[in-house]
Amino acid sequence: MAEQNKRSSSAAENGHAGGKKARANVEVKQEEEEAEEGEMSQEEESAKTGPLVVATAMDDPQIDVRIAVGLLHCHACLLPLKPPVFKCEAAHVVCSGCRGNHGQLCRRAAAYAHCAELDAIVGAAKVACAHAPYGCDSYVVYGAAAEHQRACPCAPCSCPDPGCGFRGSPAALLGHFATDHPWSVTQISYAKPCRLAVPLPRRCHVLVGEDDRAMFLVVSPSPCGVGVGAAVCVACVRANGDDAAAAQYKCKLWVEVPTNSDNMVMMTSKVRSSDLSGGFPAAEQGMFLVVPPELLHEVSGETPILSIRIDRAAPAIAKPTTPRARSLRRLQ
Template sequence: MEDEPQVKLRFGLSLFHCRACLRPLRPPTAKCSAGHVVCDACRGSHAPECAGAAAFVPSLDVDVYVRGARLACPNAEFGCESCCVYYQARDHERACQWAPCYCPEPGCNASDSPARLAAHFAATHAWPVTDVSYAKVHRIALPRGSALHLLVSREDSQVFVVSSSALGAGAGAAAAAAAAAALACVRANGDAVAGAPRFRCTLWVQDARGGGNVARVTFEVPSSDLSRGFVAAEQGMFLAVPPELLRDAPGEAPDLMVRIDKAASAAANSPITPPA
């Protein structure tokens, strides 16, 4: 049907909703003797209109329309071009990769799809962007202040953000403060969608002076739409970098090592050994 000329029509929602469960009709459908249509699975829980109905029969003519009725994704303004079968539209919306996320920079009200938002971060706020590959180690400068460092997967264009913030009582004191570093997947609804791709990451900082000291952490990457900002020290899991490792290069941000794995393959990977 997608190859045929398309036309946009308006119908009352009740025509495409089951009279028993009130959800979108899914084929196969059935019609009661009173002429009301329900999902075939709802025969045992009749709608009030079907009370006293003696029998249900397959409604093949309704199935044709139910399979053909399509709805444009509400995220079309953010770049999604999907037009889903109506009864599957809610499932698509919950998993849509174009669902808008938000700029965490104070005073900036920008919102867009993750890919477009990454371009905004780079162009408007001059935050660095690094192309990364899964299961590969990448070296970036530990972000400072309110800045983020963006990581964009070469494989699927998934956007990740890395942030750091002062940690502990040393912040603002004469002594150098420890730092927290965290990573998140920029995705509006990833944690709520069953079967959505999951990631694990390993972050570490090592002693540039060759002392052998290493701070390292591995965790499942959370998803965030960044609507509440992204402060590393406020995340559930983060890398705590002690002051000793922050003093390796006076005036320069120490190197942060980052590796992101798809969760399905992360368990099979051998433990990560920091490079010499």
């Protein structure tokens, strides 16, 4: 009887273990089937939307490559591509703003597809700044290279002295002025006046802002076109001087004789920028202070004093533009 009970108990245990093993096999099989279904769904989704773009980590190794410039330019406007990038049915790659106009050039431009892979390439392709020979070590996204070069602090400027061919960044030019030319270099504080001698023709004072190291030339151009008097003008030494955003400073100039303050001339204006490629700034190309001969040749023989105060110009605040305002402008 005891022996029979023992065999029954053993059989029950084996049956229970076998049930557990069977259930485990079923669960493993279900997990494998779910994994296969997940892979199939990913493949189907990939077939619909295209291959996934894997984000590049910031610490990934970098390489220098050469690539045809045309591959990074829009086929419609011919400008550098910027994300988002699209492709028409004829495989022409265009920027988002050209999708409407590209249809006038391509008969198969009825539909466009977003190129996420090209977005990643265009957004990551970097080039060395064109001003690298002058000290800029920046690598800039290709589509933004032009904007960087317009504002690059290493963009070269020229020495205005006739016969001197030096060309370099503003910082290098400042060192050149101090070592190779007899021009005084004075550090100034913004919003505080500085007293100088009236510069002689084709000579200048070099001023350096103590905060941002901006460089200014105070010069008396020759000929000045004001008879026997003198003209004094101020320029910020900066490349891309024709840029609309170049006027970052304003100045006040006045000339007086120390013992005769009744005779004084004064002028306030924005400071123009120049890369000095054409030599010293010309008086007729901007605002200048006219110093009459009565102040230059006082009877007392005293030397007139030129005072200058440079302030940072307040940045212009753009007025908000509403959709309603834009619509009204189009109707006008």
